[in-house]
Amino acid sequence: MKRIVADIRSYLAEAWQAWNLFWFSPTDPATLCFLRVLAGAMLFYTHLVWSLDLQAFIGQKGWLPVDFIRGIQGHQWSVWSIFFYIEEPWQLWCVHIFSVLVFLFLMLGLFSRTSAIFGFLLAVSYAHRVSPGAYFGLDKINCMFALYLMLGPCGARYSLDRIWRLRRGDTSPVAPSTSANLAIRLIQLHLCIIYLFSGLAKLLGENWQAGSAVWWAVANYEYQSLSATWLASWPVLVGLATHITVFWELFYCCLVWNRHLRPIVLWIAVVVHLGIAMFMGMITFGLAMLFANLSFLQPATVRRWVDPLADRIALKLTG
Amino acid sequence: MKRIVADIRSYLAEAWQAWNLFWFSPTDPATLCFLRVLAGAMLFYTHLVWSLDLQAFIGQKGWLPVDFIRGIQGHQWSVWSIFFYIEEPWQLWCVHIFSVLVFLFLMLGLFSRTSAIFGFLLAVSYAHRVSPGAYFGLDKINCMFALYLMLGPCGARYSLDRIWRLRRGDTSPVAPSTSANLAIRLIQLHLCIIYLFSGLAKLLGENWQAGSAVWWAVANYEYQSLSATWLASWPVLVGLATHITVFWELFYCCLVWNRHLRPIVLWIAVVVHLGIAMFMGMITFGLAMLFANLSFLQPATVRRWVDPLADRIALKLTG
């Protein structure tokens, strides 16, 4: 009996220790900062594109008037957007230009933490305005990034903030950060949940089960950017692609944590999302998902690939 | 480029190394031997019960004649059973008594390896005779054990063979064995596949999805051994039990490999299978599944719990 109690105690102590190491180990913020650049760029581009028909999509009237959308959303107080309250086109454009600048700042890493907070508020404002209406997976991933970038020192590297500090003579090395680790862990786990439910939902589709779903995806004329209808003669290939997609999505949440399987899992992500980008024209969404996958890169790996480029840019800017 | 090639090379070398450690590390056969005792006992009991109505279930005529069963099985040569060819009742009883003795020997560890081989051949013979007809999950697990017990030194410990060797003065310690490791790994992975597909099948059931399936299981009068219909007033409890069962089965194959999660996963197995044994009267099946779960115990753990008992028995037998 005493032995069992001791066993349970030591198990709990070890589990708490592992939990602490997982969440609270300080980490080099390189991965988080790199994601800030990428997600910032995606947010910038996504919102820049609204400019092409701002009134129609975001304005008070437009395709789907705010009143109608709010009705569908059930008039809940917690579904919020600054665009629910903006009446005049000139106000709309002011907010929009401010937003695009915020996302540009976030990408460049200027006033990074502030930009991240404003970025989150604005990204959700746009998303709630177009849900439903014109939203899709990209908005979910964009808002996810905006949410977690707020939590850590996302401007510690690869940022104008950093160059600014260097120019002022502050050459202290970038400190490992627990909050950077927290932010990265949350992105990783959030991504796991996304893939899990994406996989579970596919399991209920009889064509995903039977292995023909990839055909119906590439046979969609409106999605098609590069024709893959030659797959019609390759049912086994269609089947393999379908089954691998489902199993990979379903077990991503487990397999990606294994040191040996992680490279395979991440490379499948590259193939799947670049495939979706190439054949189904969802370049933005494919890239956003890939960016989220990059959260599993070690800071050292990120630095090995990004530092040389970042240093060259910094050198040019600082003269 | 050179760096990438080097990375891939070192990744492959590490993966091959991990694969080798996983499969080919010699291990103390304690876990395998303990499973031999348990699975042997289950096989013994399972086949002893056939004696109560041997002719009707296993004989040439009986409930479902061999001809009919073979027709349903598609007359495939590879679906084999000694009972397809036995005509006379006295022959049937001879084979049956021989079988029961084989399983008894397997349990006791007498001529262990030989008993394991005969045990497998006989277990499959019975199973194919009653599939379909009267088979269920228990037969699948029994045959799985019989299959893998053949592969390793299942009589190295906890066996009359061992006591025999000791009595002859052979007191050499039990050597770590690679084939014992192989057998245990195969049981573990086979169990993972069983749970995986058991979970996947449940996902397609709308009552498993909605969380009401456990109710329909306990509301089955024929299964019921201890009434749990008081659950009717506790839909949240029914829901929790249902959802936990599905998620646990689905992700067993991943989570059980994690050092920190393994105890939780295995304790859920204990609760689930003892619950099925207690409330739904499937004591044999519940125990067989629990035995399979014990394959995840470290040999050291097995020895800590089983050795004292085994030593006492050995002392009694060797005087």
Place this chain on the structure above:
Amino acid sequence: MAKNNQSRQGQADSDPAEPKKKSSRSSSGVPWHPVWRWLISLLLILHLTAVFVAPWDLSTDPALPPGYVPPADAQGKPLPLPPRDSTVWQQPVVPRKLREFFRHYLNLAYLNHGYQFFAPDPAGSNLIRYHVYDSGGAEIAAGQFPDLDDQWPRLFYHRHMMLAAQTGDMGEESGRLYARHLMERHGGQSSRVEWVLHRLLSPQQVIDETPLDAESTYVVLAEIRETAGSTANPSVGELPVAIPGAGR
């Protein structure tokens, strides 16, 4: 921060209630104070539960009892199933209650949605075709969305594609709103909007060289006509409270 924590950890070390092993480990790499870490751990679990619960609940449907025989009339024609809130349906109480609990948090952080990409099965596309007429009935604008020639870059095209796709979730009401918007935009007096489904071809049909955009693959699901000055009555109250179309 690190300094502050070290002093606190020194305190913990001298605390006899704290197991020695643990505190010595925590000092090895984890900087924040245990209380702080407990609190954050709690928040993390709450947050991740919320993130998990939204797609879970949205992917869960009520179930009919096993062996339920759907009602049929005397001719064997299937009758409609009982309404979703009747007691025949087994409600998924656990995810429903959990999402209800986290609802406002999920809304505030834009997490109240599922992740059903191309699920349960990839389906055909919705298209919106439109014509706008002036007071004399002459056509002053016509087009469709999504339309690659008209909407560029790809993301802008995709937004229009989603606009058409989510028509399916919102019903004809949205079509009427599109008609009104197009009328105002082009200064017309009346407009006609067709809600079109573009069906998919099977591998065999493609091998038989039917083009993906063959005339036969388009089916008009609904046609909506609007005239300037008419007032629409959005029947909002009947729509579900949850954000629909979460599956996109």
Place this chain on the structure above:
Amino acid sequence: MAKNNQSRQGQADSDPAEPKKKSSRSSSGVPWHPVWRWLISLLLILHLTAVFVAPWDLSTDPALPPGYVPPADAQGKPLPLPPRDSTVWQQPVVPRKLREFFRHYLNLAYLNHGYQFFAPDPAGSNLIRYHVYDSGGAEIAAGQFPDLDDQWPRLFYHRHMMLAAQTGDMGEESGRLYARHLMERHGGQSSRVEWVLHRLLSPQQVIDETPLDAESTYVVLAEIRETAGSTANPSVGELPVAIPGAGR
């Protein structure tokens, strides 16, 4: 064995093509020769693929195209779907081919089955009720299975329960065989077998105090009468080749 391997590993160490790091690691704990290990690894992968493929294929059904509208007659009564082998159905080629490839191996090792415990949904039980009569028509035996009073221990009861349950997979033919068996066993001249479904009660019905074995929960699905001397014609050829009832 260990000795033999150590000498072989010495060989590998001196082999310049072998990366140094790896062989030094292998020598640390893994005894067998690499070629041997490669071979066994291959067999392991084949075996585990086989173990995986059987339940996978058995759990996979052909699919109708997305948006497929089931046929109905002029009155709206649903017509039967096209047969499973028609080209309308999308076949799961990958699992089918794999299981076909491993079929005999799976059969030989008793692996050719699924693991669908209580899936897709827990369902009601099947019961077999029987009466055996002598030549004068007097009842000489009657009973049912499963029956807790009659069949003991629990495993023996469970075998009878499965016998009744798998009647559902095998159809009425099995009922006729039971009738014949019972006739022979009890030396009767005729017998009557009822195949009964015991339906489940919802939580609300149990709260309303309907007992689980209320008369109303039993439905007779089929009744089979057999007389001594009649010959049955098992229509075996029409049954599927795969072992049915794999889901139990």
